[in-house]
Amino acid sequence: MDRLVKPDVKELELIFHTGQNCTVPFKLINLLHTMSVAVSLTTTNPALFSVDRILSIIPPLSSASYTLILSQPSDEPPFSATPDVITVRAAMLPTGKANRDDLRRLFARPGPHVFRDAVIPVSLVGPHVAEFLILRHTQIAQSCSLFKKSLFGCSATQLTMLLRSACESGNADFVIALIDAGGDVNFKDSNGQSLMPLAIRTGNIDIVKILVVSGCRINNSVDRVLHEAAAMNRVDFMEILVKFLGNIDVNSVDSDGRTPIHVGALYGHVKVIEFCLSVGGNPDVVDFNGWTPFHCAASEGHLKAVECLTECSNVKYAVNKDGKTAFSLAVDNGHSHLLDLLQWGDVLLRAARTDDVHGMKCSLAEGALVNRRDQNGWTPLHWAAFKDRIKSVKLLLEHEAEVDTVDDAGYTPLHCAVEAGHLQVALLLIAHGSKVNTKS
Structure with missing residues (x-):
């Protein structure tokens, strides 16, 4: 024995x-x-x-x-x-x-x-032990095995409350253990918000994936998950949410009437804007104060975001409820590096087309870029050459306009002048170094 x-x-x-x-x-x-x-x-x-x-x-x-x-x-x-x-x-x-x-x-x-x-x-x-481990797991050796044991004696309600805490803590192993033990992945708080926003705020993509795979459902009217991810510049989160949550709306608005594109523009997150556009996002939505994403990007001085929105938005000159354009907001906030893109570049292009020499001088003095391109890649010199605006051509050349800039079709200003039959403009461009053998 x-x-x-x-x-x-x-x-x-x-x-x-x-x-x-x-x-x-x-x-x-x-x-x-x-x-x-x-x-x-x-x-x-x-x-x-x-x-x-x-x-x-x-x-x-x-x-x-x-x-x-x-x-x-x-x-x-x-x-x-x-x-x-x-x-x-x-x-x-x-x-x-x-x-x-x-x-x-x-x-x-x-x-x-x-x-x-x-x-x-x-x-x-018990729940008190589990909560302690969630808060202090980085300080406790073998915390994962201790945590799994600690769930003995926890009720279904306690497991769900612990699951909420685990999502906030960013510990994916604890989240898995609680779901396996019976925590409700579709818990909603008193405001009707799901666990998904908590998971996104931790920055742990594994928890987001776990909740998605486990069947977590969101409510677009409460869970601003795309807004949360957009503010954090987490396109990887947004890709998962859009791909696996069938009811998600990329044009949903928050309490200010702003879409995820507004949020991306406000923070200057170009990749967020590009992703939203790729899945049907509308760049021209107006929030409750009349602000478009263009207004948001311009007010914060985010050049790359403004450039991105310029290519896809038609509201550059839209006014908000205070009568402000994006240009006005940039001026008010001292973002002088945006002024050419938001207005003076357009003024220069328009003045070059109409031979408005005075308008060209004013816009150049205000900071317009002499080689600013339009949506087809044409510079002011392209337009002046094509329209036979010789005074404008001379002014632009005096301001060091590039004579051989190539547009989206491979045309230089010289090509434009020759094709339109403007001999004097063509000779002037050649005199300033334009290459006659350049092929379009």
């Missing part, structure tokens, strides 16, 4: 409650048919854990009940560097009787008469 008694559990799971005395019962069973057994119980950390009966006698084929007690109530679960255990030692007691001193002496003498029958591991479990 290698042991005399057997515990009724392989592991003791003690449900921890903050600031309370915590206990868990267990039993030991005497395996002998005809003889009583003396039992001694010791804990790894007696200052922390104690057993209500350290020494006891169990009659033949009987069992005895014990209680493990967490002796020191605390606000945090007292994790130890090494796992806490109860060591069970037993010895045969032929007489079936012994006082406490006799039992103490019996176990004080080492020898073959004392059996080391069991080692019972002790685990702290």
Whole structure:
């Protein structure tokens, strides 16, 4: 025989409650048919854990009940560097009787008469332990395995509340464990918001994927998931959301009436704008204050975003409720580097087409770029050459316009002048170095 008694559990799971005395019962069973057994119980950390009966006698084929007690109530679960255990030692007691001193002496003498029958591991479990691990997991060794154990004793409601906390913490392993344990992936808070915005704010794409795969559903009227991702410049999030959430609307608006494109423009996130456009986003939506994405980008001075929107939007000169264009907002906020793109470049192109030399001088003085291209790649010099505006050509050349700039079709200003039959303009361009052998 290698042991005399057997515990009724392989592991003791003690449900921890903050600031309370915590206990868990267990039993030991005497395996002998005809003889009583003396039992001694010791804990790894007696200052922390104690057993209500350290020494006891169990009659033949009987069992005895014990209680493990967490002796020191605390606000945090007292994790130890090494796992806490109860060591069970037993010895045969032929007489079936012994006082406490006799039992103490019996176990004080080492020898073959004392059996080391069991080692019972002790685990702290329950929602208070799980919440603590969510908040402090980076400081606790083996926190993932401890967390999975801690979910014992948690109700379905508690698991769901813990799932919300895990999503906020950014720990994907905890999120998986809670969903597997029964946490509701479609939980909605008092505002009707799902778990998805919480996951996005952590920046952990694995949690977003886990929620999507687990069937998390969103409500476009509450969950501004694309807006959240746009503000963070996380196109990878947006790709997953659009691909796998069938009910998502890329043109949904937030409480200010702004779409994800507005958000991308406001922060200067060009890739966000480009992605939204690629999946049907409307760059001309007006928010509740009359602002288009163009207004947002211009007001913050985001050149690349303004350039991107220039190529796809038709509202460069739209006014908001205050009567402001994007150009006006850029001027008000001192974004002089945008003025050519927002207005003076257009003025210069228009003046070159109409031979408005005065208008050209004013726009150039205000900062218009002499080589600004239009949607076809034409510069002011292309237009002036094509329209036979020789005064405009001369002014542009005086301001160092590039004579051999190629448009989207491969045409130089010289090509334009020759094709339109304007000999004097062609000769003037050649005199300023235009290459006559350049092929379109």
